[in-house]
Amino acid sequence: MLLSGKEQVMPRYKATIAYDGTDFYGWQVQPGMRTVQLELEKAVNQMAKHPAEHIRVQGSGRTDARVHAVGQVAHFDLPFDIPADAVRKGLSTMLPYDIGIKQVEIVPETFHAQYSAHHKTYRYRLSTTEFIDPFKRNYTGHWHRRLDPALMQAAIGDYLGEHDWLSFVASGYQQKTTVRTVYRAQMWEKPADDEIWFEFSGNGFLYNQIRIMVGVLLEIGNGARPVDDIPRLFAVKDRQQACFTAPAQGLYLMSVDY
């Protein structure tokens, strides 16, 4: 039913989305670039055929080029009140195969994919073999220099809690404050796959923050940085002291919790 005039209600939809970031220039719409948001907005507008307005798709936050998502969340408003699962099926048929719609729900209009988010969880997959597996090249970071997991395990807990992450943000960040809270910081070895996985949950992450956090851990595991260096990095608040950013293709946005 098309609603119009004073009685118009635009139902709000929350979509949970997976994407293989390999062939995307990240989440955010940028002129001339293939991005996830662009593809989603094309599909939503093609489905809605709204006569006047370009419907925007609001994500929980950006992801960079080549970064993946297992559970990105976005919201959008439709001019029709159609069942959530019909929206899911409709979008699924219109989207390219490197984007998958896992779930669509109707949510109150107060829901906002970015501002309502309570915490986000990211995973970083690191491959540690000398042989660079062609099936992992787009799906893991890669490190085959010296690496002592015990050193990283001893240091990773230093990331927990509320900190000023100014030493862990790439240039180009736009946020007013660089204070964020990390609720969970874990790593585990996956010897059967020759991988190490890192997982971080927090109330928000700055531009490149997770990849720099992983980079610092790898330098600690390598012995290039002392095991107690993380508290010092928080204290110095210097973006030049943690330069190594782990490669994008190992990073996965796992979930956004509300």
Place this chain on the structure above:
Amino acid sequence: MLLSGKEQVMPRYKATIAYDGTDFYGWQVQPGMRTVQLELEKAVNQMAKHPAEHIRVQGSGRTDARVHAVGQVAHFDLPFDIPADAVRKGLSTMLPYDIGIKQVEIVPETFHAQYSAHHKTYRYRLSTTEFIDPFKRNYTGHWHRRLDPALMQAAIGDYLGEHDWLSFVASGYQQKTTVRTVYRAQMWEKPADDEIWFEFSGNGFLYNQIRIMVGVLLEIGNGARPVDDIPRLFAVKDRQQACFTAPAQGLYLMSVDY
């Protein structure tokens, strides 16, 4: 040491190779196409810098566009007698990331990657969820219609043994005989991944044979074809009776045994 004149010995190297077939137009060199053989020959010739001759890389057999390999085998002759592991490292630095050299060995000059092969093993990965996982789109076939694994399990053993596979070969095959022997034919469900895996070993497979074998099994599992249809297909020797070819991206050449 460069050997020349009468004393020239061209040592033969056997390479075990993995590749992600997604961005290749198959194994075999074809004008204007990016193929695995082309990339390997570029790397081998760049490394060898043979003054007069283009060194050829002979594979165990072709794979189609988008088909993957975990253990393809190829041989080539070099004008230098250099250690096998140095050849592996040299090629690894020159090859694109979607080809990986797993092992290089020096073999007798009587070794031939194609003619010396005793048997080959292929795996087919099938994803069975309604949701098309963007991370599997290039790495599994996909089937979300009705499928009874017990029916396929009851039928798959009919593939074992020596048969004329004329009903299972795509048009365009060039072999003199379509008689081949299958030594192993297995399937197992991977419920944690929502996948079914098929594996076949045999003394040789015709063009598209494995993908047609999987296609026939899926039609049996779907109920579209009777469970005892495989012996009938061997008997009729008619390429029109098994038309459904499972998609290329689920197929992996796992190993070649000598």
